Amino acid sequence: MKxxxxxxxxxxxxxxxxxxxxxxxKGFDDVTVHHLESAYPDGQINVAEEQAxxxxxxxxxxxxxxxxxxxxxMLKKWQDEVLLEGFAYGEGRRALYGKxxxxxxxxxxxxxxxxxxxxxxxxxxxxxxxxxxxxxxTGMTYLRPLAVFQFGYMDDEEKTETLIKYxxxxxxxxxxxxxxxxxxxxxxxxxxxxxxxxAELTQRIRFAIQVIEENRQTIDGLKMVLEDxxxx
Amino acid sequence: xxKEKEEWILSELERTLEKTADETLRVLxxxxxxxxxxxxxxxxxxxxxxxxxxxxPRRWGE
Numbered sequence: 440m441k442x443x444x445x446x447x448x449x450x451x452x453x454x455x456x457x458x459x460x461x462x463x464x465k466g467f468d469d470v471t472v473h474h475l476e477s478a479y480p481d482g483q484i485n486v487a488e489e490q491a492x493x494x495x496x497x498x499x500x501x502x503x504x505x506x507x508x509x510x511x512x513m514l515k516k517w518q519d520e521v522l523l524e525g526f527a528y529g530e531g532r533r534a535l536y537g538k539x540x541x542x543x544x545x546x547x548x549x550x551x552x553x554x555x556x557x558x559x560x561x562x563x564x565x566x567x568x569x570x571x572x573x574x575x576x577t578g579m580t581y582l583r584p585l586a587v588f589q590f591g592y593m594d595d596e597e598k599t600e601t602l603i604k605y606x607x608x609x610x611x612x613x614x615x616x617x618x619x620x621x622x623x624x625x626x627x628x629x630x631x632x633x634x635x636x637x638a639e640l641t642q643r644i645r646f647a648i649q650v651i652e653e654n655r656q657t658i659d660g661l662k663m664v665l666e667d668x669x670x671x
Numbered sequence: 672x673x674k675e676k677e678e679w680i681l682s683e684l685e686r687t688l689e690k691t692a693d694e695t696l697r698v699l700x701x702x703x704x705x706x707x708x709x710x711x712x713x714x715x716x717x718x719x720x721x722x723x724x725x726x727x728p729r730r731w732g733e
Contacts, residue, residue: 466695603702617709624702631696643687647703650680654710661717668724 442609443496444543446474447503447514454504456545456590459598460605470609471496475513482516489521494534499579500608501570502543508566518573527577536578541608542570543585550588582613617658621651677711 444464451457451474464470473492479485493499503510521527526534544563552558553566563586574581585608587601607615611623625648632644681704688700 463695463698599698599701602698603705606698617706617713621706621710624699624706628699628703631693631699640687640691643683644700647680647684647700647707650676651703651706651710654707654714658710658713658717661714661721664721665717665724668721 440469440498440610440612441496442470442498442500443492444470444472444500444502444609445514445517446472447476447501447511447517448474449476449511449513451476454545456587457502457504459590460502460543460587460602463602464606464609467606467610475517479513482513484517484520486521486523489517490526490534493521493538496538498539498541498582498609499535500541500543502545504545505547508561509569522573522577533578538579539582539613540570540574540577540579541582541584542567543605543608544587545590546586546588548588550586580613582608583615618655621655625651677707680707 446457446461448454448457451461461472461474464472471492475484501510501514503514509515522535525531544567546553546563548559553562554560559566563584567584571581585601585604590598590601593601606627607620607623610627612619628644628648632641635641684700684704684707688697691697691700
């Protein structure tokens with residue numbers, strides 16, 4: 440699976456959260472990061488190139504700071520100019536049909552405010568309806584969004600947990616079962632260890648993988664026993 | 672998984688974490704600790720359910 444992360448941020452170098460997430464995926468060979476404001480400093484979008492990028496990826500993600508309950512200007516302009524009738528929707532070919540689509544949104548306000556009774560009143564799911572409608576119209580599967588609230592206030596543990604969710608949204612198949620997360624983690628550990636010459640570290644990681652795999656076998660065995668005894 | 676084995680692998684990973692500077696690997700090691708704990712919880716819950724089901728009064732007549 441190849442993932443395209445379309446990032447829109449007018450001042451990306453000043454954004455600690457954007458730098459943190461984007462820096463973390465520099466070695467990911469199955470991920471393409473495409474920052475619109477850097478690619479088009481004059482604002483003139485190359486539509487054919489953008490459509491070719493979309494064609495060559497299976498999962499499309501929009502990553503942006505939440506500005507007035509939507510994306511920065513450049514991403515809206517990109518949608519208007521790239522997702523044209525005859526390419527993304529309408530009669531005939533729908534180039535995005537069957538792909539997956541998701542949002543990664545950086546939000547400066549506390550999560551509790553995005554609900555009835557909170558200062559922002561509406562939930563992120565309600566406020567992102569236009570993106571959900573876009574995915575629906577173009578035939579893409581809408582993924583669970585990753586909303587990052589108040590990154591600046593997160594401690595190291597929260598940042599790590601969020602980073603794992605970010606990597607999963609970028610590279611894990613759309614299924615959050617324990618088994619899928621195990622498979623994903625083993626795969627990522629093996630990739631991270633490729634070329635590592637530290638024998639002791641390699642052995643420890645190998646052993647951790649072995650434990651995860653053995654636990655999976657035990658869980659599957661217990662599942663069979665449970666199915667058997669639940670049978671009337 | 673026996674409790675001792677779980678604790679041992681978690682502490683092994685913790686020691687690995689202390690020695691690893693590679694940020695990507697550090698995050699993945701923390702994820703591995705989380706997954707092993709979650710697997711362990713899942714196994715305990717399933718074993719408890721098996722015990723409970725086998726001891727259920729509904730089964731006493733069998």
